[in-house]
Amino acid sequence: MEQISQQAIVKDIPRLGLMDRIDIMKNKRGFPLVFPLSMLALLAVIFHILTGGEFLTLNVLKGVFNQSLIVGTMAIAVSFIYTTGNIDFSVGNVMGLAAVFGVMAYQVTENMAIMILVTFLSGMALMMCNCALGVIFHIKSARVAVVAMSVYSAFTVFLVGAEPLKVDYKICKVLEGNFRYIAFILYFAGCILMYHKTAIGRKLRFIGGNAVCAKQTGINENESIVTAFIFAGIGVGLAGVLQILRTGSIAQGVGTGMGMDVMLATVLGGMSIFGGAKSNAYAGFIGAVTVTVLNRGLLMLGVSSTLIQGARAIIFLLLVFMNSERQSTLPSRQQF
Amino acid sequence: MSAKGEVLVEVRDMCKNFGVTVALNHVSMLIKRGEVRGLIGENGSGKSTVTTIIAGIQQASSGDMIYRGKPWKPQTSLEAAREGIGIIVQEMGTIPSITVAENIFLGDYSRFLNGPLINRRKMNAEAAAALEKIGVTDIDPSDITAKYNMEQRKLIEIAKVMAHDPEMFIVDETTTALSEKGREILYHLMHQAAADNKAVVFISHDLEEIMEHSDTLTVLRDGNIIDNIDKKDFEPNMIKQKMIGREITGNYYRVDTDGYGDEVVLKADCITTMQDLLCFNLELHKGEILGIGGLSECGMHTLGRALYGLEDIVDGKVELYGGKVTVTTPESAFKNGMGYVSKNRDTESLVMNAPIGANISSTGYKKNRGWGIFISDKKERRYEQLQVDSLAIKCTNVFQPVRALSGGNKQKVVFGKWLAADSDILILDCPTRGVDIGVKASMYQLIYDMKKKGKSIILISEELPELCGMSDRLLIMKDGEVTGEFFRSDGFDNNQLIDCMI
Numbered sequence: 001m002e003q004i005s006q007q008a009i010v011k012d013i014p015r016l017g018l019m020d021r022i023d024i025m026k027n028k029r030g031f032p033l034v035f036p037l038s039m040l041a042l043l044a045v046i047f048h049i050l051t052g053g054e055f056l057t058l059n060v061l062k063g064v065f066n067q068s069l070i071v072g073t074m075a076i077a078v079s080f081i082y083t084t085g086n087i088d089f090s091v092g093n094v095m096g097l098a099a100v101f102g103v104m105a106y107q108v109t110e111n112m113a114i115m116i117l118v119t120f121l122s123g124m125a126l127m128m129c130n131c132a133l134g135v136i137f138h139i140k141s142a143r144v145a146v147v148a149m150s151v152y153s154a155f156t157v158f159l160v161g162a163e164p165l166k167v168d169y170k171i172c173k174v175l176e177g178n179f180r181y182i183a184f185i186l187y188f189a190g191c192i193l194m195y196h197k198t199a200i201g202r203k204l205r206f207i208g209g210n211a212v213c214a215k216q217t218g219i220n221e222n223e224s225i226v227t228a229f230i231f232a233g234i235g236v237g238l239a240g241v242l243q244i245l246r247t248g249s250i251a252q253g254v255g256t257g258m259g260m261d262v263m264l265a266t267v268l269g270g271m272s273i274f275g276g277a278k279s280n281a282y283a284g285f286i287g288a289v290t291v292t293v294l295n296r297g298l299l300m301l302g303v304s305s306t307l308i309q310g311a312r313a314i315i316f317l318l319l320v321f322m323n324s325e326r327q328s329t330l331p332s333r334q335q336f
Numbered sequence: 337m338s339a340k341g342e343v344l345v346e347v348r349d350m351c352k353n354f355g356v357t358v359a360l361n362h363v364s365m366l367i368k369r370g371e372v373r374g375l376i377g378e379n380g381s382g383k384s385t386v387t388t389i390i391a392g393i394q395q396a397s398s399g400d401m402i403y404r405g406k407p408w409k410p411q412t413s414l415e416a417a418r419e420g421i422g423i424i425v426q427e428m429g430t431i432p433s434i435t436v437a438e439n440i441f442l443g444d445y446s447r448f449l450n451g452p453l454i455n456r457r458k459m460n461a462e463a464a465a466a467l468e469k470i471g472v473t474d475i476d477p478s479d480i481t482a483k484y485n486m487e488q489r490k491l492i493e494i495a496k497v498m499a500h501d502p503e504m505f506i507v508d509e510t511t512t513a514l515s516e517k518g519r520e521i522l523y524h525l526m527h528q529a530a531a532d533n534k535a536v537v538f539i540s541h542d543l544e545e546i547m548e549h550s551d552t553l554t555v556l557r558d559g560n561i562i563d564n565i566d567k568k569d570f571e572p573n574m575i576k577q578k579m580i581g582r583e584i585t586g587n588y589y590r591v592d593t594d595g596y597g598d599e600v601v602l603k604a605d606c607i608t609t610m611q612d613l614l615c616f617n618l619e620l621h622k623g624e625i626l627g628i629g630g631l632s633e634c635g636m637h638t639l640g641r642a643l644y645g646l647e648d649i650v651d652g653k654v655e656l657y658g659g660k661v662t663v664t665t666p667e668s669a670f671k672n673g674m675g676y677v678s679k680n681r682d683t684e685s686l687v688m689n690a691p692i693g694a695n696i697s698s699t700g701y702k703k704n705r706g707w708g709i710f711i712s713d714k715k716e717r718r719y720e721q722l723q724v725d726s727l728a729i730k731c732t733n734v735f736q737p738v739r740a741l742s743g744g745n746k747q748k749v750v751f752g753k754w755l756a757a758d759s760d761i762l763i764l765d766c767p768t769r770g771v772d773i774g775v776k777a778s779m780y781q782l783i784y785d786m787k788k789k790g791k792s793i794i795l796i797s798e799e800l801p802e803l804c805g806m807s808d809r810l811l812i813m814k815d816g817e818v819t820g821e822f823f824r825s826d827g828f829d830n831n832q833l834i835d836c837m838i
């Protein structure tokens with residue numbers, strides 16, 4: 001009998017298939033950062049070759065960064081919410097309405113600091129409204145977002161009217177350069193630190209992964225979700241400020257559809273919009289840059305904007321499919 | 337008519353790996369008609385893997401199967417069921433949000449089509465017949481499945497498998513979810529199938545049970561078949577040795593009669609919950625292992641949840657450390673040094689897609705702080721690795737997702753999480769459910785070590801030997817009330833305990 005045991009054990013270990021190797025790679029610690037960054041670099045190199053060496057130039061790259069800034073900031077902001085498994089696609093409209101309040105404050109006071117402060121606070125207050133509906137009344141965040149989109153959009157149209165609201169463009173020009181970059185870098189660095197180096201991000205990921213388990217581990221779900229919305233509010237407020245500074249005016253369609261752009265950026269950056277263990281705070285920004293690279297590159301190649309929309313839709317669908325978590329082991333592994 | 341002893345399923349040189357984890361390593365086995373084949377082995381030895389491949393739930397990485405003399409490679413469990421191979425899985429095998437009848441005939445609704453519509457009356461009638469066939473008459477097929485408790489859902493699953501009148505059926509670690517009555521139903525079905533020249537594969541961690549009900553035992557270890565043993569050669573210590581690869585003595589419970597302290601660390605003061613408990617009192621002392629036993633529905637699981645703040649307490653209160661703290665939420669319980677291991681490991685105690693390390697360190701965010709509110713990666717890694725090493729969790733590293741681990745190793749992660757937290761009061765609800773004897777032995781040792789360190793433990797279990805083996809004091813519950821209190825120092829009498837339960 002002992003011989004049988006020995007014979008059984010000395011047999012070869014089965015060879016790993018391609019899918020096994022992919023699975024191992026996906027579980028590596030640095031994968032969520034390295035993979036989307038590699039894809040972004042690859043895309044840039046491909047466009048550089050296809051455009052005959054015109055893509056990887058300082059001007060184009062600066063343009064890409066500037067264009068990514070607003071969506072990227074909002075994507076970083078909502079990553080806190082997405083991580084918990086909640087979805088809020090009203091952020092574009094929140095940003096728009098916050099910018100409207102900011103510009104209106106400027107028109108009354110002609111003070112840029114007050115405008116920035118009002119935009120910030122409005123962004124945060126509106127996000128906290130969304131949060132309160134979810135946390136206090138237990139309404140699903142996606143439903144809140146649908147209602148919020150319509151309400152905030154209606155308010156924006158009502159307040160702006162037919163003519164765009166304007167601020168002094170000269171002052172915008174002054175603030176457009178370094179202020180924007182410094183504000184963004186501070187926010188980005190702050191989010192990365194708070195998300196990845198404190199308990200905040202860990203708790204959010206735990207809630208997104210299994211809310212019941214998080215509760216039993218002493219994590220207060222409501223408290224964490226409020227924290228997530230506060231961080232999101234700061235980011236959306238900042239995006240509102242960046243939006244004003246970019247054009248010096250706010251039209252009634254501001255922010256419309258941007259919620260979807262943010263979602264696309266998040267997914268392109270390699271994060272699941274279903275949240276959970278593999279979420280992070282940087283995916284959204286990488287994704288936003290990737291979307292801009294894609295748009296800019298295709299435009300430089302002469303592809304029509306309609307086709308670009310179609311290409312984006314296909315990539316989005318593909319990535320959502322790839323990102324959705326499926327069991328690689330037993331489908332019945334969920335315990336009762 | 338097929339002959340007894342004729343080979344029904346042959347597995348040849350089968351391999352299966354999940355990433356780098358080798359689940360099956362060139363496994364070959366024969367399953368014959370007219371026998372109950374027991375499969376035994378540690379968690380992660382490959383028992384469920386081989387049977388789920390036979391039943392079409394997943395596919396092998398390599399190797400062949402022959403069923404009824406023909407090549408067999410089912411792509412889905414439905415295909416296998418239609419061809420006569422059914423499986424009752426280890427965990428939840430029913431969908432809670434659909435009716436009992438819809439669960440029983442899941443994927444097979446076309447047989448009830450009346451034009452474009454499903455004839456529900458016919459479906460319900462046939463489902464009732466399927467339930468009656470296995471001796472269950474108190475489940476209404478038209479009810480939503482979620483209405484029924486775990487055991488009843490397991491019986492629905494058994495009815496679902498038996499409705500297809502399988503040539504072979506696999507019982508994968510099912511009996512832990514069943515009461516004595518449910519087990520009797522299952523044993524009867526197994527032996528009846530064998531008598532009818534069908535084949536049964538029976539997986540269980542309960543050595544006594546598997547020895548009693550199997551004709552042949554196949555022992556697996558680390559994805560390898562170690563031995564096939566005929567009933568006449570069954571001998572518990574020899575089987576254990578083959579399973580674990582080392583000698584395990586018969587008794588792995590504590591043998592001491594050390595007492596416990598006088599200090600009351602937890603007190604349930606006349607607590608009443610929305611269900612099960614009415615003015616329930618309990619005291620837990622420092623360094624005590626308090627066992628709580630009873631039949632599955634006696635209220636002991638609700639009690640565990642209520643003590644940890646997971647159930648709404650409508651009257652009374654749970655106090656810690658002589659009334660200094662009142663537990664109202666799991667958060668307050670956790671902050672005051674309590675820990676809770678749920679009986680529903682996969683759905684409540686772990687984040688399956690999260691790495692092992694993240695699960696363990698979820699109890700140590702404060703402890704692992706470096707500067708200010710910032711967590712020190714170094715401290716956190718040490719916190720995680722210490723548990724992985726001391727509990728000998730089989731994994732490639734702490735970044736591996738928990739979902740890839742076997743049941744026993746998952747349970748070790750849960751234990752590791754609370755051990756690392758150094759909780760003073762631990763509520764363990766069926767902590768050894770679905771784990772093999774090797775893991776069980778190490779968990780009992782851990783529980784005992786915690787007691788010796790002055791920790792207080794509430795051990796809720798449906799297994800009497802475990803309760804008797806580990807408890808200082810034992811409360812037996814029935815209908816939400818304590819019907820008996822027993823002390824280790826007096827010795828536990830099984831008959832007395834059972835009398836209090838029923």
